[in-house]
Amino acid sequence: MHEIHVGEDLRDRNREIAHENRKHLKKHGIVTLNLMSAPGAGKTSLLVNTIPRLKDRYRIGVVEGDLQTSTDAERVGSLGVDVFQIQTGGVCHLDAAMVHSALHRFELDAIDLLLIENVGNLVCPAEFDLGEDARVMLLSITEGDDKPKKYPLMFRESRLLLMNKIDLLPWVDFDTEKAKREAREINPDIEIHDISCKTGEGIDAWISWIERFCKRLEVT
């Protein structure tokens, strides 16, 4: 009897293309970060806070993933960096093939740091390797402190967790220690920072994380 494992075939194919992307990006000396979160957790706001701080030191390219609209790409493009928008047309995550086609639209020798804003979704993006060097997850405190336990894969797959909208803490029932503890139970190696894209709190720590990460890759 023959069985068709569509999901597995898709993931195998994705893994192969992601491997090609990774080789290609490495060849051009590009460090790539995949930003993942639920809708509205603050990915674009983070990019808007990050790019002006880094663009004199790194030549930055951005891939914007959205179901539809180009509003995020326009916001980020106004900061004077190269942006390519992928509209997935309803697909709830980016995959390696989409990123592969985006890579053809950049002049790769003119980029040091590629920031990918994934589609807002707490589940599917974590299942698709894009060929990035690291996955960075944002969790907005407005989403609730039970999210690590309920959506473990994304926490397991991320190297860094940015707990965003910390400025809203006085008005939101969110136990930061519980969320951190439960995230670490899932992924003991995960680094965690509290940030606010509104007040700028914690953004310095995020910027130095990027700098350290880029340095580490340079020497490996």
Ligand SMILES: Nc1nc2c(ncn2[C@@H]2O[C@H](COP(=O)(O)OP(=O)(O)OP(=O)(O)O)[C@@H](O)[C@H]2O)c(=O)[nH]1
């Ligand atoms: N109070 C507060 N609001 C924030 C913060 N970060 C982002 N926001 C607001 O949250 C909303 C969503 O932010 P975005 O940056 O668009 O979130 P996103 O993750 O890019 O959203 P999608 O691309 O739709 O998934 C906006 O109204 C932001 O102004 C923060 O640290 N504090």
Ligand SMILES: [Mg+2]
């Ligand atoms: Mg966005």
